Amino acid sequence: MHANELQEAVERLKESGVRITPQRHAVLEFLIHAETHPTADDIYKALEGKFPNMSVATVYNNLRVFREIGLVKELTYGDASSRFDYNTTKHYHVICESCGKIVDFHYPSLDEVEALAEKVTGFEISHHRMEIYGKCPDCKTTH
Amino acid sequence: MHANELQEAVERLKESGVRITPQRHAVLEFLIHAETHPTADDIYKALEGKFPNMSVATVYNNLRVFREIGLVKELTYGDASSRFDYNTTKHYHVICESCGKIVDFHYPSLDEVEALAEKVTGFEISHHRMEIYGKCPDCKTTH
DNA sequence: TATTATATTATAATCCTTATAATCTTAGTG
DNA sequence: CACTAAGATTATAAGGATTATAATATAATA
CATH class of the missing domain: 1.10.10.10 (Winged helix-like DNA-binding domain superfamily/Winged helix DNA-binding domain)
Structure with a gap:
């Protein structure tokens, strides 16, 4: 593959x-x-x-x-x-705060956020990063 | 203040x-x-x-x-x-890749992204972070 | 004011990452 | 296929950020 x-x-x-x-x-x-x-x-x-x-x-x-x-x-x-x-396709990461597991999360890129940031700050935006934090299914049950 | x-x-x-x-x-x-x-x-x-x-x-x-x-x-x-x-109000950061300047950027929190991530990954999401990168006005002009 | 747990200081240690110099190897060229 | 020069690897040292340690000092409470 x-x-x-x-x-x-x-x-x-x-x-x-x-x-x-x-x-x-x-x-x-x-x-x-x-x-x-x-x-x-x-x-x-x-x-x-x-x-x-x-x-x-x-x-x-x-x-x-x-x-x-x-x-x-x-x-x-x-x-x-x-x-x-x-670097494959565009995706974000969901990270478990208990065990550190990192899971890919596909979501349409937040072009809107970049556009607004460009307008408000006057920056010439090239890209962004985002991570989402929480507790994974395993860590949810074990406590 | x-x-x-x-x-x-x-x-x-x-x-x-x-x-x-x-x-x-x-x-x-x-x-x-x-x-x-x-x-x-x-x-x-x-x-x-x-x-x-x-x-x-x-x-x-x-x-x-x-x-x-x-x-x-x-x-x-x-x-x-x-x-x-x-930690004051919720905001994101816009960062200049040339000079490192960091500017606050207010944007309605991306609850929708968190909700979807929760559904897709089974995580119990607590929060997220996001940074936006680009070139600040000063660095744009000075090239 | 006396007491005790907690904070600070100074220093050493640790961990991740980069710099250096010597040796070796890749990818062309004849 | 051998030769060559630029680039890559190795081993080691050095760097910088952060944490651990032990001794000393201090905040908070009675």
Whole structure:
């Protein structure tokens, strides 16, 4: 399913003059297949079996490259570390305040909000982010 | 103008069994009067004239106390450090991607989004956050 | 004023992320 | 297919924000 996505992503990297190294490919593949929204350390740990000598810096470097190209979004919540999300379709995140679970939530983009903000503030708006917080079904029942 | 707000905040602290120390009072007062959205270090620097011996830890400790009581909101953007916002009325933030300026933006709370998220995900939604990004008027002209 | 729990201070420690320099590798070119 | 130069990786150190610790000081209450 994700085969096309991976191939397309590799194409975009090549077009941007970014070299395809095994480590870079693995980080990208992991992000595309990830059901979760991993931290840099999550990725590092997940790949250390395949690449015992890979440096944490490599993970960070590649995440930065992916972000700059727009393949990946960096999410900064209250926690200590950033989370990284492969950019597929537009969606928001619903986050459980008890266990930290993150669920995708599709909703028509709030163009109206952006338009009003532009009018009121005089900013030239490029994008917005939104997160919704609450308690997931599991955490609701267990207490 | 902010006198009442400060007094009410102090009341809420007392009710929660939190002691009113000079440092704590000063941090709270600074937050209430702040037009900006300061970092912990901003607050520390702003008060070092009045409290030459105050520790950075004190600022962080007090911000945590305020946050736990709900007097203050902690904002985590992409930057290195958190920003702290005294909780007044509901509003969103518009952030300049060039110079980092943050402007308040009032908009009717997106209850509809929360309601839909609740229905679709089964979460019990408590709140949401949203930020809007763009280029401020100053940065638009200077290019 | 005496007491006790709580706050502050100073410092060290921790965690996440980035910088550096040396080594290695990719992706072209001849 | 070997050569080359720009770019990537590694290992390590350094940086910055935040938290933990232990000793000292102070607010609130009786």
